[in-house]
Amino acid sequence: RQVCSSLSRSGCSRPAYVQPDDSLSLLQLRRSVQKERAEALQATSSNAEVTSKFSKQMRVHCAGQSYGSYANLDEAMQACVGDPECAGVFDRHCTNKAQKLHLCKVGFMPMKSARSCMYNKKA
Numbered sequence: 001r002q003v004c005s006s007l008s009r010s011g012c013s014r015p016a017y018v019q020p021d022d023s024l025s026l027l028q029l030r031r032s033v034q035k036e037r038a039e040a041l042q043a044t045s046s047n048a049e050v051t052s053k054f055s056k057q058m059r060v061h062c063a064g065q066s067y068g069s070y071a072n073l074d075e076a077m078q079a080c081v082g083d084p085e086c087a088g089v090f091d092r093h094c095t096n097k098a099q100k101l102h103l104c105k106v107g108f109m110p111m112k113s114a115r116s117c118m119y120n121k122k123a
Helices: 027-050 073-081
Strands: 054-061 066-070 086-091 101-105 112-122
Touching: 027 073, 054 086, 066 073, 073 086, 073 101, 073 112
Parallel strands: none
Antiparallel strands: 054 112, 066 101, 086 101, 086 112
């Protein structure tokens, strides 16, 4: 009888074998997985809602006219949506990496850039 090493069943031809003394019953495990999937789906639809409020523009920046520093694009966009002084999100290297995401002030003068990009807030 084959015993799989994980519950993901990847590479297994039979369902994973769960020891009877495992701390979670199969029913509890299923409920936990269903809850995680529902939370992930809700977060994804929320992020898509926020993202739809911006348009991406390549090779432009607002350096010198920016403020704040954010860990990821979703966090920066959330902050911008709630800020009437924010015109968009500036990604210094267009990589969505922490410390390189900033908000642009309303009325900023766009400047050309070799590798930056902007996410302009739609009106």
